[in-house]
Every structure is written in structure tokens, then in C-alpha cells.
Amino acid sequence: MEFLQFATDVGFPIAAACGGIYFVFLTQKFLLDSVLERIQGLIAIIRQLDKRITSMSQDIIRIDALMSEALDIAKEKEKNGS
Secondary structure, X not given: OXXXXXXXXXXXXXXXXXXXXXXXXXXXXXXXXHHHHHHHHHHHHHHHHHHHHXXXXXXXXXXXXXXXXXXXXOOHHHHHOO
């Protein structure tokens, strides 16, 4: 009933345009909410990958140190004379 009163007050084309704008607003909100959920999921995956990379980097440094010590290889600083 309120829509009919609004339509008679401002005219049907204006009331229909307002209804269309509201529909577009709801559609845009729905799409952006779904995109936001996917972005948050990707952020979580990226954080997990970053933790793995950090862990792997530390493991590689540890392995390099152990191999250098086991094979009696001079470190780069000692090779350069620093």
C-alpha cells in the first residue's frame, strides 16, 4: 500500500526507478559480500604459505650451516677476507 501511495505522489516512472535502484543496491551488496568472503579465504591461504616459506627458509639456512661445517667449507665472509 505504501508503494502505491508513493507512486501516486511522485508518479509511476519515478517510483519504478527508485525500486530499480534498490534492486541494483541489493544485487551489488550480495556480490560484494561473496567477493569479500573469497578475499578473506585467499588472505588466510597466503598467510599459511608465508609461514611455510619462512619455515623453509630457516631450514635451508640451518642445512647450509650444517653442510658447511660437515664438509669444512669456508663461509663467504671468510672467503672475502672480512
